[in-house]
Amino acid sequence: MTILTQDMIKEAAQYIQSKSPVTPQIGLILGSGLGVLAEHIEEPISIAYQDIPHFPQSTVEGHAGELLVGSLQGVPVVLMKGRFHMYEGYGPELTAFPVRVMKELGVSKLLVTNAAGGINTSFAPGDLMLISDHINLTGKNPLIGPNDSEMGPRFPDMSQAYSRKLRDTAKKVASEKNVPLQEGVYVGLLGPTYETPAEIVMLRTLGGDAVGMSTVSEVIVARHAGIEVLGISCISNMASGILDQPLSHHEVMETTDRVREKFLSLVLSIIPEM
Numbered sequence: 001m002t003i004l005t006q007d008m009i010k011e012a013a014q015y016i017q018s019k020s021p022v023t024p025q026i027g028l029i030l031g032s033g034l035g036v037l038a039e040h041i042e043e044p045i046s047i048a049y050q051d052i053p054h055f056p057q058s059t060v061e062g063h064a065g066e067l068l069v070g071s072l073q074g075v076p077v078v079l080m081k082g083r084f085h086m087y088e089g090y091g092p093e094l095t096a097f098p099v100r101v102m103k104e105l106g107v108s109k110l111l112v113t114n115a116a117g118g119i120n121t122s123f124a125p126g127d128l129m130l131i132s133d134h135i136n137l138t139g140k141n142p143l144i145g146p147n148d149s150e151m152g153p154r155f156p157d158m159s160q161a162y163s164r165k166l167r168d169t170a171k172k173v174a175s176e177k178n179v180p181l182q183e184g185v186y187v188g189l190l191g192p193t194y195e196t197p198a199e200i201v202m203l204r205t206l207g208g209d210a211v212g213m214s215t216v217s218e219v220i221v222a223r224h225a226g227i228e229v230l231g232i233s234c235i236s237n238m239a240s241g242i243l244d245q246p247l248s249h250h251e252v253m254e255t256t257d258r259v260r261e262k263f264l265s266l267v268l269s270i271i272p273e274m
């Protein structure tokens, strides 16, 4: 476990502030293949993760390691193109470090996106799913260790991990834009293996609708820090055992590529309403 101190968070934030005068209101974390949003930032300042003090480095293909500060539809934002995963070897507190830094920069709302496997058999690859809640099955928690009460409470409430108000807003915008939006529970696992068919049956029994290898630690830290969260999954494939075909990262990237326009149109319209 790495203890992430206030000093480390402040150093990272000060470095970013030295590159951009923008005070972001909304933080965005973009999952595999969903980085296209970054191209729509007005007057972006790009900062490589490797240049930010204490930031981990992203190692996965399809996840560029770049922080962008600027505005989207007139709203000041900070955007992570590519995130950190526990399967890369980082502890949960490190995968969520950028969320702490976002809070320090002034962020009060977080939009998290990811690619996920569809567990719910009424879903289809290419669907977008509003995350109503999550099940943390990583066996890890980013808040393990001493609690700094200046950062948040020892025992944070998770009864609205994904803000009902923001979900209602997303649903309203989606229906106005005629973008179909599923809604369901995201199950977060460690990875990096995709699940077995038996594990998917178990996750469905437990109430999961989609499964992925990210997001839960970021959302836990966001809630600890008092940040409101909106989450959207792109169902990039049906989960293991549903279709008679193997899963691949290639399929995940192909699907996220295909939904690019729909995803973009939805998120760009949601941002000013958040």
Ligand code: HPA
Pocket: 115, 116, 117, 118, 194, 195, 211, 212, 213, 236, 237, 238, 239, 240, 247, 252
């Ligand atoms: N399982 C876990 N993570 C994923 C999947 C999946 O099927 N698809 C995209 N990320």
